[in-house]
Amino acid sequence: MSQEQLTHELTFEELKNTITSLRRIFDIVRVVDASLTIQYELNEEGQLVPDEYRCYAVWEKDHRCENCISAKSLATKRTTSKFEFIHRDVFFVMSQYIKYRGEEYVIELVKEIHDDVLFDAYGKDGFVDLMNQFNDKIYKDELTGAYNRRYFNEQHLKIARDAAVVMIDIDKFKTLNDTFGHTAGDMALQALVSCIQSNIRGTDRLIRMGGDEFVLVLENIPIHILEEKLTQIKEDASYIRFEEYPELKMTISLGAVATPGDIRESLVLADDMLYIAKEQRDTVKIYEKHQKEIRE
Incomplete structure (x- = not known):
């Protein structure tokens, strides 16, 4: 053909x-x-x-x-x-x-x-x-070992119908880089990926979209489990420490869409939730489309 x-x-x-x-x-x-x-x-x-x-x-x-x-x-x-x-x-x-x-x-x-x-x-x-x-x-992303944007575009844009979508950022990452240097920034990204991967299933996918921006795709996950998992990731990230940089402490913000749907729409809504979360920092915000409400 x-x-x-x-x-x-x-x-x-x-x-x-x-x-x-x-x-x-x-x-x-x-x-x-x-x-x-x-x-x-x-x-x-x-x-x-x-x-x-x-x-x-x-x-x-x-x-x-x-x-x-x-x-x-x-x-x-x-x-x-x-x-x-x-x-x-x-x-x-x-x-x-x-x-x-x-x-x-x-x-x-x-x-x-x-x-x-x-x-x-x-x-x-x-x-x-x-x-x-x-x-x-x-x-794969060379620095962190997470999946890369190409993987997301080719493997998820058309198929992730029954999945929660989460956007994750390191709070004040630019300040972290400016204060401690880019080597410390790279270490922070690598440590965050290890932290997230230790809390997710083998079928979940963590994608580095660029900089300190990550997307996490979790298929077939109940809302209460998603909420518990994201809260645990947030808490674990706050305990990350580096011997080389004892004063470096970091937190993350997470915005999520819990209800399955078109992944492009879910990305926009997850980004909106992330924007709200980053205003408070060290926070999880979850949007449930069928209820049109935000969970904290």
Whole structure:
């Protein structure tokens, strides 16, 4: 299917023929809704029937892939590819954006690689490690180890529907830098990331958007747990100390949106909550959209 074909909505016959043709080449051909991690089969009535397993189950995972190329295809409306692994078995994966019956999907194609020529330079184990390092390089912030803005734009803008969104800033970070120097500022950022990561789940995502601005995305979290978690992060951050800078003490402010929705809208509201929190400093402000109220 050419890139030009991505601009129009596929008919049932076009989608059926595409899937049939691709299954002659690839081991797995499936239609995926990356926003909901649902995979579908196309029936004879032209309906996409949800499968009982989530799309990430094929990789023996219990959560969304960190480098989800179907999410990237959904966000960019382009064809994307990667290597994926089950233990030390290597698979080539392609995802292509499509439109069908008014909805956006991705066709995901999977082919196991048996050709040892690909692994000659590094060996299979070395190749797997190299690809993992590559994923870290493109999606991780070099200073802190948190995810970077590119990861957020490609992996979350189109998919984080059932997630709380939190914006986090270090209070008076410019003053901290001016007083103690940029090395101390870097140490403060690194310590804050470690503090946050020690309080969140493996499925939560911490993203450094730039400077001292972080976004935390937490999927499927009850409001009372979110409130407890953010309060704990705030308190833990206030106890961060550095032997090299004994006088350096820092606090953080957090603005959050608790109710799932469009992530762009949630970001704006979380930023509004952060603005209110930063006026007081060392504070958590949470906005619940269905109640239209602010929790402290």
